[in-house]
Amino acid sequence: MSGSTAAPGQLDERLVRTSPLRKLLGRPELGSVVGAAAVFLFFAIVADSFLQASSFGTVLYAASVLGIMAAPVALLMIGGEFDLSAGVLVTSSALISSMFSYQMTANVWVGVFVSLLVTLAIGAFNGFMLTRTKLPSFIITLGTFLMLTGLNLGFTKLISGTVSTKAIGDMEGFESARALFASTLTLGGVEFKVTILWWVALVALATWILLRTRFGNWIFAVGGEADAARAVGVPVIRTKIGLYLGVAFAAWISGQHLLFSYDVVQSGEGVGNELTYIIAAVIGGCLITGGYGSAIGSAVGAFIFGMTSKGIVYAEWNPDWFKFFLGAMLLLATLLNAWVRKRAEATA
């Protein structure tokens, strides 16, 4: 009898005020921040050109291209689902706006807008199929992944006759679209790509949604236990479709970046990138089983990936071993991540 209620004078554990330090230690991304610092230090020591300001611009760019996708993918994973079609969807999104603008001889902004609609529709399709069929997201998005891979090549060859799209660099609206999606900002002689701003904005938005809105609570709820969430009135279907729309939106931004930085899109690209997004989210502290993680963590994960993939080149290591180094660094970063989190939880 006495065990069921708190003793008088003792507060419910949920009401106990925790110190800011304790709060910090409990954050999911703490471990990955330590991992990032370790990776940074490592390459600062072994690679001479890693600490140059211009190299930092390159690393941040590599991280941002990945990070833009990793943020919504992290949210999706917190919501308990995967998206294997995310990598190819980026290419699809770029192909759609390029080919629509060219074939219709329209202002490229029209193509960009059409691409947004179609990309969101594909995201909605993923979410709708998932919630309707109750099949695992692995199967649904694997189907979408394969279909998109085929559609990308098939449509591109059918419409433009080759495997890449026609150049749209001379079309109306291209310059302004490039300024938004693929411009370069020079700060103190160092070039920074605009994708870094997109990245920061998306991570901030995702963090706000996750921690400050009702939708954010729903995401944690459906990822933790969908049936329990439904029982307390969380709209599970709407939440999951919303998460897939988020991934599609980010894929649209990434796709437009590809298109407007190179003005031509190769139809066969993007395969395999979906895994990289998931890896970044996992390094950043997202649990593969859902219900736990953060958007900032995904950014740190992307940063670790960017540093590792470019740091290996700056260090002039033999590229044959590249993937091994990448894997080992990621494993170490993640282990460090897990270790720090365990320590933090033990002291909290």
Place this chain on the structure above:
Amino acid sequence: MGAVLAVVLAAAGCSSTGGKRAEERAAEAAEGRAAVNTPRWTFAMVTHSGDGDTFWDIVQKGAEQAAVKDNINFLYSHNDEANQQAQLVQTAIDKKVDGLIVSLAKPDAMKAVIAKAVKAGIPVVTVNSGSAESKEFGALTHIGQDESIAGEAVGDELNERDRKKVLCVLHEQGNVGHEQRCAGAKKSFDGTMQNLYVDGTNMPDVTASIEAKLQSDKSIDAVVTLGAPFADAAVQAKQTAGSKAEIDTFDLNAKVATGLQTDKLGFAVDQQPYLQGYEAVDLLWLYRYNRNVLGGGLPVLTGPQIITKSDADALADYTKRGTR
């Protein structure tokens, strides 16, 4: 603190570069020493190769041997994703290399970053694919074969061999150079030609795809693969399918050389990858040393060289050591 850091730096520096230095020493022992005493310049090569590609291995060998001779510190990196390849070129620019060698399989993606290199005063040589774009991008010269011309040479050779219905097997979806080869062959070939896309990273799948195609269309009398490893897959597919088609291929390796000798293969079109790597390093050295530009800015062609049974004997040894 500074002293500790210096020790750490020195120790870390040794362990990370030791292997490579030892490798270079071994290479020097095998292939001689630097033939010149020009400063030790650093040249970087960034290609669109996938992991473990036999063709690019030979290019790399050529480049490395020229680098030893020219006293060059040679750096190699590769990625088959256009966006990633551009980022690798950017890292080379960040490292302020003295020369840059880039393959242009996906030229549009490389345009901006090559312009950056040129602007930074780094001489650029393009290799392999991209002869049309090389000069426009500001490269000194291009070394490689013109893919359309190579394709046309295949078409001519197929005409001479009285072929009527040919299958062109593309193993890399989205590679513009591959498309040009098949298109070139289609152009000069008098019979009918079909394209077949296969997943080049999955060899059993390549074999099965060709097999299925040969089984479904018995009138196919020649199969052209675009890379040496795929010729072997096509030979196996032909046997299982019971087809009489002649297997021809782009590129050369030891197995292709043996295949030609034993009549399993009809002919091979070699673009001499060793030459592409070797010449690229050599031409950059010549430019650095003497401001020489070979070819007057026009592409320097390394192919197509049609290799048949009669040439295969002489080349077999070189293919075995991996330089042809």
